[in-house]
């Protein structure tokens with residue numbers, strides 16, 4: 730006979746999926762979105778299983794993410810996928826999301842130039858991120874870059890000072906760690922520092938996986 734836990738788990742997951750869908754709809758329906766959100770194709774929420782032990786938080790959707798409506802599917806996402814595989818982390822078992830849910834850009838002819846979210850953008854989307862975290866309920870969050878770090882910490886912190894630190898918690902009490910954003914690795918000018926920094930990034934991910942028991 731199936732256990733009570735087995736009976737309730739799928740229903741819990743269905744409730745969580747419904748709560749995430751409601752959160753998406755709530756954001757779509759907001760009439761006080763930052764002005765740039767009107768230029769974006771769609772809000773991009775996270776992807777991955779409810780209850781994933783590890784939740785990765787990036788900055789905001791980029792050009793390809795905005796078009797596809799999925800996080801980390803562009804060049805930074807491809808680098809992240811490679812690093813996750815090297816760290817022994819299955820992306821399919823990890824929840825991947827962003828601090829800011831709309832692509833912020835300025836149009837330049839046919840191109841859309843990425844703009845970094847400011848403190849106001851981060852604060853605007855933070856309640857949505859906090860609720861997404863509460864629904865997914867990961868054991869450990871990983872901030873990829875400064876925007877995610879500010880969103881998770883709820884205050885400005887630097888990657889240099891927080892990278893490698895254990896014991897950090899969001900104001901809501903969820904443990905998190907910080908590492909660099911994969912786009913930073915793509916921008917490094919020389920091959921030697923790119924290779925070195927990439928290895929550090931993989932090591933950060935591996936250590937996060939162990940800490941999360943993932």
Ligand code: URA
Pocket residue numbers: 787788789790791794799800801802803805806827912
């Ligand atoms: N950069 C991010 O921070 N998030 C994405 O989804 C893609 C690129």
